[in-house]
Amino acid sequence: MDFEHIGPVQMLVVGFGPDAEYRGAILDELDDLTERGLIRVIDMQFVMKGEDGDLLALESSDLTVDEAIEFGAVIGSLIGLGQGGEEGAEAGAEAGALAAADRAFGMTAADIAAIAADLEPGTAVGMLLFEHVWAAKFKYAMRSTGGVPIAQGFLTPEALFMVGREVQAIVEAEAVIEIADAVKGAAML
Template sequence: MAIGPVQLIVLGFQHPDFHGEIITELERLRASDTIRVIDSLAIYKSADGDLEAEHLSNLSEQEAIELGSKIGALIGLGFEGEEGMVAGAEAGAEAVAEQGGVGVFTADEAWDVLEDIPNDSAAALILLEHHWAVPLRDAIARAGGFRISDGFISPLDLIEIGLVSAEEAKELHEMETAGAAR
């Protein structure tokens, strides 16, 4: 199966109040063939640090069978502390060996995102395939190009180059980081 550029996004939610709006937007993006959600998890962490997880995806049943659960294997995500993280990393290594691929994270580079989730909050881990970028990626490769780095740019950094006003950047920044300040 050919696959487009893949990105893992980890989003935090203080006292989440979900109404299906995020799933609806992901479905819209899938319908337009902009993205595909390869895997996603919603993680709830109680005030005491207890965890609950719900697997979410907009994959078809056949795609889900083909791809399986990838986030845990990709980053060594475990619900059982160090043992769970090792099990997740081992599952990822097995998947890589079976598919003849290259591991994304070594044991030293793996990170336990569960530790980064504050108590009494939630996180969404979304593994996205960017369908829109496939033709661009392929054109870059044909021209001998390659990815050196990538990342999201803060709205505050866009003021200097004139893409947004200071007021717009402040509003966007506050919207994007409001939950972290609570």
């Protein structure tokens, strides 16, 4: 595994209120996406605080131990490269592989306790780190032709709604300005 064969990695954090219904739909969808080769779950955490304050914490990953070591080495190498050039890449690859081999990835008990301290009783949070496997070949094709990513991001339906509201506000402001200009022109006559 190397940099060219890893798709973009996305982190998603989802909060669940007291009325959340845990029917397995999220896990079913993740299983479907994984089975179709579209994503690979690197790390998944779920922390729930019961009404009585008791904690439930679950963790999962699609990576085997060997894959986690390889992935840790590649990610460590990239972080190290950005931090200290080639020497940093070598040190980062070693540190990433060792951390994965020691299973020192994911969340510690202290991490879970810190998150749980902010949770209200009856609420939960899910954290998902996953690779967009489908995009690895696309990334390779783009880069092998000389393409360089300039920008990327996700536009959620909520973000598009907000853009629509802003466009509407601009249109309304332009109409008011147009009317004001017309009134000003009529007043000069």
